[in-house]
Amino acid sequence: MQSKRKIYNRVKIVIALVVFIVSIGFVNKRQNDALCKKLLISIENQQGNFFINEADINDLVTNGGREMVINLPYEQLELKDIEERIENHKYVESAEVYRDLAGNMMIDARQERPIARIFNPSGQDHYISERGEILPVSNRFTARVMVLSGSFFKKYLDKNMLVDDEGKDLFYFIKYIEKDKFWSAQFAQLKVDKRGMIEIFPQVTKQMIEFGDTYQYDEKLKKLKIFYDKILPDRGWNRYNRVNLKFENQIICE
Incomplete structure (x- = not known):
């Protein structure tokens, strides 16, 4: 009887692990399938210097308007590439690109001063x-x-x-x-x-x-x-x- 109880407990653990793994996969798939809703741009270190603005950052994200971003699935967006593109701008000191839970692309850029x-x-x-x-x-x-x-x-x-x-x-x-x-x-x-x-x-x-x-x-x-x-x-x-x-x-x- 005791051995049956042990087997039963092990089966429950295995089932719980399977359900957990499937759930993670489902969440990841939903995140990857989520669309980019909007760009939320923040520019730090301006302090009266206006060498770059949100329009410049938007232009860098879309590669001069040649690459669609809004309403595109995140699995098709290379956020690291976008981040590097922004950092290559002569007046950008650093940049960070990521997505929030609402599906917005968050862009934090720091301007050279x-x-x-x-x-x-x-x-x-x-x-x-x-x-x-x-x-x-x-x-x-x-x-x-x-x-x-x-x-x-x-x-x-x-x-x-x-x-x-x-x-x-x-x-x-x-x-x-x-x-x-x-x-x-x-x-x-x-x-x-x-x-x-x-x-x-x-x-x-x-x-x-x-x-x-x-x-x-x-x-x-x-x-x-x-x-x-x-x-x-x-x-x-x-x-x-x-x-x-x-x-x-x-x-x-x-």
């Missing part, structure tokens, strides 16, 4: 993103960022990144300025020669600032803050044409 613009007198300008990416300018939107000029940047215009052995220190200095409310409001332009020597042109006052290289830039900025807080109010905002910060523990004003 420029922190400075490289002025190129012999050709097209470029932006530097907050990750150090070299980006082309856009005909649609112009970002209000600090201008960079000088021969230092020529070799980077055809590269994808400013962050390398020579450029990374300058990039971190630019990023520091961009994130600091005071300095980002003060500096209009950085001119950098091929040796990495920096000249700074302020937004308001007329002094050209000889900054030197990026070594101990935080100490140099502290000296410049003393110049703005104590020397200019006492001597006059336009008294000096040139300020030299290159020498340790000195502020040389001409």
Whole structure:
């Protein structure tokens, strides 16, 4: 009698497993057969920069309108391929494409954000993103960022990144300025020669600032803050044409 009960319990377990597996298969089939109802697009990291919009993302998803997506079964849609297509856009930092339980295609894209613009007198300008990416300018939107000029940047215009052995220190200095409310409001332009020597042109006052290289830039900025807080109010905002910060523990004003 006991052996029959054991057999009966084992049969029940087997039947339950079969029912569970069939149910999973049925659910998966229903999900695969589900149609794409609509595209729900979210663009992050805009912050006043409008290099891409929902129409651009929609165009990338449909491959310029050549590929139907809406009302197509998900089993016929390669979400990874769509995701890669979006990420290949010059102003997209990253993207994630997935479906929700209601059958909508969810698209979360993060836009590249420029922190400075490289002025190129012999050709097209470029932006530097907050990750150090070299980006082309856009005909649609112009970002209000600090201008960079000088021969230092020529070799980077055809590269994808400013962050390398020579450029990374300058990039971190630019990023520091961009994130600091005071300095980002003060500096209009950085001119950098091929040796990495920096000249700074302020937004308001007329002094050209000889900054030197990026070594101990935080100490140099502290000296410049003393110049703005104590020397200019006492001597006059336009008294000096040139300020030299290159020498340790000195502020040389001409």
